[in-house]
Amino acid sequence: MSQQDVTFTPAGDDTDDPYAGVRETTEGPVYTVTGQDWDDVVGAAAAGEERIVVNMGPQHPSTHGVLRLILELDGETVTEARCGIGYLHTGIEKNMEYRTWTQGVTFVTRMDYLSPFFNEAAYVLGIEKLLGITDDIPDRANVIRVMMMELNRISSHLVCIATGGMEMGALTVMTNGFRERERTLDLFELITGLRMNSAYIRPGGVAQDLPPGAVESVREYLRWMWDHIGDYEAFCNENPVFKGRTVGVGYLDLAGCMALGITGPVLRSTGLPWDLRKSQPYCGYETYDFEVPTRDTSDSYGRFRIRIDEMKESLKIVEQCLDRLEPGPVMVGDKKIAWPAQLAIGSDGMGNSLDHIRHIMGESMEALIHHFKLVTEGFRVPAGEVYVPIESPRGELGAHVVSDGGTRPWRVHFRDPSFNNLQAVPAMCEGSMVADVIVAVASLDPVMGGCDR
């Protein structure tokens, strides 16, 4: 719009606030309302057409982070809805081009902060495919990876259900959800050292073997979860208020999902049992016994039920993981790729284990060389590009990994399900009430860290 089209008149004589006033535009007067200036607006609204555009977010507590929803309202009805994203763009993909392949794990784990192990797994599986070592990953490493991913799926779904419940006023669901999630994060802390951003899954295996007592802790956790997971169903499944808020809300049928590339629980709520763990397995998922829960309601209620059912399936998978944990290496055997050192607690804190120091300093020149080269320079990955998809809690998480033969990625791009699925917001929300927008967006479960990267 050119300068001539806009003439700005301050709202009052003594105020000069550019954010509260009336502008003449080609479409008629536009009132920018920030509060306490309703007198101007009421007069204008009485005069004729009322069309309100509301910016919901990016600092709105119910939009799951910094999602900005631009809603055009007719009364309480949403006539148009658009998403504004990019408020959490951190340039992770660009940064990774200036780090070694292994260092990249530290970045990707921070993208979708509710499902760090899935980010790591997609990226690492891409590297391993480029290296051609997919089949050389030790069994124990694969079992640990699957276990961490499934625990992570539980913690991610718990956040989705907890925050979604809170937004509808189901505060107990929120407090319980975060309590259970915290127990999951305790396991992450025990196994990886960090609650979040673990950088645990590394090219060639995992960073560290399970610490003593981990298996018992996971078993204890499973017992706790089986005892408590029913609470959510008892709270919500037949709760008339919960059903009133979710049944039929955020409707998106199979055709809509296909057109918009939607995957994950949203797709499965249309009745299509599409789960990459079953259809295009990776990390040995084909050997685990689990179901793919579906519903045919295509609405937020169905998605809630699917998430609960998926958590139960994940618990079953974790149980199977514990049963098949055999002693063995957790890193690939190729000394030119495998990260050389295991960490240990010494008198001065966490560091390379003394056994390893003794080995490289006193016993093996090659080990010293490999350590030095891998840590400073990193390994080279043969040139080429692969696209590796995995089933994250939100749908298909794909890593497009491009190498030019160097020690750094040429380009890494993540097809994040949050990014793609947010395209469905207009289809889900237009024509509904403002309050239903919250429920619909919550049922998509977007995480802006993954969406914007």
Place this chain on the structure above:
Amino acid sequence: MSDNDPQSGKQDPDEVEEAARTRAETSPVEEQSAAEAPAEEAAAEAPEDESTAEALDTTGPALPPEHPSRRGMFGAYDGSGDTTGYGRLVVRDTNPVRGGSTPRPWPEELEQLGDDVSAALQEAGSTDADTFEKVLVDRGQVTFFVKREKLAEVARIFRDDPLLRFELCMGVNGVHYPEETGRELHAVIQLLSITHNRRVNLEVTCPDSDPHIPSIVHTYPSANWHERETYDFFGILFDGHPALTRIQMPDDWPGHPQRKDYPLGGIPVEYKGATIAPPDERRAYN
């Protein structure tokens, strides 16, 4: 390697032609080795204009051409006072993206896919040669390099043909190869067929000077944001996109950050008396 200096860069036109002929004769050997070890050898067949004098050596498969930008071993060739000699090592370009088509036979399921694609194109009155620049099979994944002007049509065929039925477009992503003159910008499209449970990649290239690629939003609405993101990060203009605006960067951002000529930025950090350079100025091992 022959005695000819591979770095001279000057060649007699006759010699090049002869090299091309020799390469054509030896190609069955190369095909076999390419099938056995795709990661290492797939790029052994270079485009004709890049074939160097080593191809005259008929005792073994030809060496891949020199890498366009990488040289040496430790990134120590440009003014760093390298005295080791490693800075003059020649790095071979094995990137399959710059190589030719992968000769058949491919792995079984990809053979089937290739046949289905040919059949679908034939039904639509077209052929593989008309539609694709080359077809690359690498690490069990197939990438069709679609001619730019054919992309919209190809996307429609891939979605609608009953043999193919790629219902979902999983994304559009850019890659910038500044050394590839005339095809610097690549857009990679990932398609997924739930009906047949298989995947395919489409890759389209365009030059920096004319960064236009047809949009596939009218076939795959899900490509909408992905194309906006690729435009935002690479400056590729998707013709026919309903609203090609920036999506991640602010609307008034100058430049396209994921391009290789866009600096990472950063400042040196001082820690305990030592100064650590920003990541893009540290030594790069290549």
